[in-house]
Amino acid sequence: MIRTDSTLAVQITSLNKWYGAFHVLKEVNLTIPSGSRVVICGPSGSGKSTLIRCLNGLEAYQQGTVTLGTVRLGDNARETALARRQTGMVFQNFNLFPHLTVLSNCTLALRRVLGMPRAEAESLARHFLEKVRIPEQADKYPAQLSGGQQQRVAIARALCMNPRLMLFDEPTSALDPEMVKEVLDVMTGLAQEGMTMICVTHEMGFAREVADQIVFMDQGSIVEQASPMTFFSTPTHPRAQSFLHTLLH
Amino acid sequence: MSILEIWLGILQGFRVTALVTLYGLVFAIPFGLVFGVAQYMTTGPARFVVTSVIEFWRSSAVIILLFVFYYALPLAGLALSAMTVSAMVLGLNIGGYASQAVRAGLQALDRGQKEAGQALGLSRSTILLRIELPQALVAMSPTFINQLIQLVKATSLVSLVTLSDMTFRAKEISQIEYDPVPIYSSLLLAYFIVCYPVALFGRWVERRINPVREARCAV
Amino acid sequence: MQFDIAFALSTVPSILSAIGMTLLVAAVSCVGASAVGFGLELIRRSGGPGGLFVRFLIDFIRATPVLVWLYCLYFILPFYGIRLGALATGMIGLSLYYSGYLAEVFKAGIDAIPKGQAEAARALGLGRMDMTVFVIAPQMLRNIAAPMGNYFVSILKATPYLAVLAVPEMLGRAFDIASDTYRYAEPLTVAGLIFLGLALLISLAIKRLEIRLLGPTAR
Numbered sequence: 061m062i063r064t065d066s067t068l069a070v071q072i073t074s075l076n077k078w079y080g081a082f083h084v085l086k087e088v089n090l091t092i093p094s095g096s097r098v099v100i101c102g103p104s105g106s107g108k109s110t111l112i113r114c115l116n117g118l119e120a121y122q123q124g125t126v127t128l129g130t131v132r133l134g135d136n137a138r139e140t141a142l143a144r145r146q147t148g149m150v151f152q153n154f155n156l157f158p159h160l161t162v163l164s165n166c167t168l169a170l171r172r173v174l175g176m177p178r179a180e181a182e183s184l185a186r187h188f189l190e191k192v193r194i195p196e197q198a199d200k201y202p203a204q205l206s207g208g209q210q211q212r213v214a215i216a217r218a219l220c221m222n223p224r225l226m227l228f229d230e231p232t233s234a235l236d237p238e239m240v241k242e243v244l245d246v247m248t249g250l251a252q253e254g255m256t257m258i259c260v261t262h263e264m265g266f267a268r269e270v271a272d273q274i275v276f277m278d279q280g281s282i283v284e285q286a287s288p289m290t291f292f293s294t295p296t297h298p299r300a301q302s303f304l305h306t307l308l309h
Numbered sequence: 310m311s312i313l314e315i316w317l318g319i320l321q322g323f324r325v326t327a328l329v330t331l332y333g334l335v336f337a338i339p340f341g342l343v344f345g346v347a348q349y350m351t352t353g354p355a356r357f358v359v360t361s362v363i364e365f366w367r368s369s370a371v372i373i374l375l376f377v378f379y380y381a382l383p384l385a386g387l388a389l390s391a392m393t394v395s396a397m398v399l400g401l402n403i404g405g406y407a408s409q410a411v412r413a414g415l416q417a418l419d420r421g422q423k424e425a426g427q428a429l430g431l432s433r434s435t436i437l438l439r440i441e442l443p444q445a446l447v448a449m450s451p452t453f454i455n456q457l458i459q460l461v462k463a464t465s466l467v468s469l470v471t472l473s474d475m476t477f478r479a480k481e482i483s484q485i486e487y488d489p490v491p492i493y494s495s496l497l498l499a500y501f502i503v504c505y506p507v508a509l510f511g512r513w514v515e516r517r518i519n520p521v522r523e524a525r526c527a528v
Numbered sequence: 529m530q531f532d533i534a535f536a537l538s539t540v541p542s543i544l545s546a547i548g549m550t551l552l553v554a555a556v557s558c559v560g561a562s563a564v565g566f567g568l569e570l571i572r573r574s575g576g577p578g579g580l581f582v583r584f585l586i587d588f589i590r591a592t593p594v595l596v597w598l599y600c601l602y603f604i605l606p607f608y609g610i611r612l613g614a615l616a617t618g619m620i621g622l623s624l625y626y627s628g629y630l631a632e633v634f635k636a637g638i639d640a641i642p643k644g645q646a647e648a649a650r651a652l653g654l655g656r657m658d659m660t661v662f663v664i665a666p667q668m669l670r671n672i673a674a675p676m677g678n679y680f681v682s683i684l685k686a687t688p689y690l691a692v693l694a695v696p697e698m699l700g701r702a703f704d705i706a707s708d709t710y711r712y713a714e715p716l717t718v719a720g721l722i723f724l725g726l727a728l729l730i731s732l733a734i735k736r737l738e739i740r741l742l743g744p745t746a747r
Contacts, residue, residue, distance in 0.1 A: 373699055
């Protein structure tokens with residue numbers, strides 16, 4: 061199922077970021093229409109995680125603009141917060157709250173941010189736990205779950221806020237190999253429902269199957285942007301070629 | 310009384326402070342090592358005995374222990390000098406804490422270390438002395454340095470059993486001349502001058518050791 | 529002279545009757561030290577000249593003996609016309625002294641929370657206040673429960689220091705009996721054993737509480 065909805069979801073213009081003297085993001089321009097599934101890949105240290113962390117304000121940047129929907133981040137604190145609320149984020153290390161049950165992890169923001177009553181929040185949370193296929197773990201604590209289960213809870217937690225855009229920051233990098241698939245399956249399901257997704261990942265099988273756009277970054281710049289077909293068969297940039305070469309061999 | 314005279318007076322007590330610390334270590338180090346290792350290696354009733362001895366020295370209020378041994382040992386026919394009793398009580402109290410650090414350090418080691426030693430055919434004692442203890446002691450060295458500071462500070466208690474350490478001298482001076490502000494602030498400063506460099510050294514050691522620990526956690 | 533067990537037993541009721549004072553001093557000092565320590569840590573985290581001063585103050589406290597702090601407050605405050613009495617002075621002294629240690633506990637408790645926790649809270653849209661109350665504070669509490677309990681026991685074991693200021697807690701009462709009867713070993717031993725029992729009991733209670741508090745989230 062390919063959605064051709066071309067409403068603008070994210071627009072990044074001339075984004076520049078420095079850590080001290082180190083130039084992490086160099087003149088990044090990227091347009092992501094709503095409904096698209098973008099995979100960002102590249103060698104470690106290429107700035108891909110930093111880029112998607114800029115999209116929901118976890119990282120500050122020095123130059124350029126990030127527009128979510130119609131809101132330019134940073135223009136107006138209230139609107140920024142609103143726009144950010146429509147963005148869900150899944151982290152490499154899950155970042156579940158260890159002192160809360162799985163269910164409370166999912167309901168915390170619903171109740172505190174959206175002011176939803178407890179019963180409503182819990183039924184919504186159970187709905188999304190069902191969706192990531194672990195409804196039976198609702199009353200456990202994160203430490204009692206496997207890594208793959210924890211990451212699926214993290215996805216459910218993000219989905220509870222009804223985001224229009226999901227950001228995935230290497231969601232399977234901290235997982236044991238046998239757990240990677242269960243998380244990728246959930247992500248693939250989301251993509252098939254038309255969720256706008258931006259994923260930083262090294263899972264090239266997933267990229268090939270699910271993405272409609274591959275963004276290859278190196279040393280803080282986007283050096284190649286193509287459809288999966290083109291990217292995997294005929295990468296043009298030499299660094300993309302050598303990156304694929306080392307991944308496949 | 311001039312500030313210089315006050316400082317000279319307090320300094321006269323430094324020798325006793327240093328001696329009690331030093332003799333205290335003579336008790337603390339062997340006790341901490343032996344009982345820490347014993348608690349790590351034993352099980353069942355033996356472990357209960359070891360733990361009881363450690364808990365007696367560690368969980369008692371050290372000021373009362375000092376008085377009890379100072380007054381009760383002569384009744385048991387043991388006439389020890391105030392210096393010896395002080396060094397023993399303060400030393401074994403800190404040694405009790407040190408033994409917990411030794412045990413925790415040994416327990417925190419990766420099991421693989423012991424197993425690798427066994428796989429190489431090393432004896433249990435060789436594994437302990439050559440593989441486990443060296444790593445545990447290095448890992449816990451910031452804690453030991455902290456405990457040394459605790460020992461130095463605890464020596465101020467010996468002034469209560471007639472030993473003329475820095476605290477005793479300060480009290481003596483303030484009885485000669487009622488001038489508490491310079492006398493007691495000098496005394497605080499004197500302990501600070503002794504302990505703070507040790508604390509800084511401890512922090513330096515901690516920084517040296519920590520990167521290794523972080524690397525272990527990241528796996 | 530021999531250790532007289534019958535006499536020792538006869539001193540138990542009198543010494544035990546001072547346990548209320550001991551517990552009062554300990555409880556007030558625990559609350560005081562926690563409150564002041566948390567305040568100190570917040571100031572230290574805020575940086576600036578205040579933070580720098582507090583950083584030094586904490587280092588200074590940790591490098592000086594509690595006994596000397598008690599003397600300082602007891603003798604210096606009246607010199608400036610501040611007369612609080614021995615009990616209040618003692619509790620203020622213990623609170624101030626142990627606040628330096630508890631500040632470090634709070635620091636470690638906050639520092640140990642992974643950065644990702646705050647990031648996840650922000651990514652979910654939680655405000656600063658909600659994040660502190662629902663995400664950071666419960667985890668800090670979990671991290672500090674054990675070391676905080678240990679310092680509470682340390683404070684309990686430091687209450688007999690107030691005997692040197694003539695506060696009638698258990699050690700003070702034991703000394704009263706001793707100077708009336710000229711027998712030191714028995715009442716002091718009794719006081720020591722009661723303190724040891726109390727310390728072990730409270731350690732155990734704290735450990736129980738910890739287990740309940742941490743529950744299944746403990747790794």
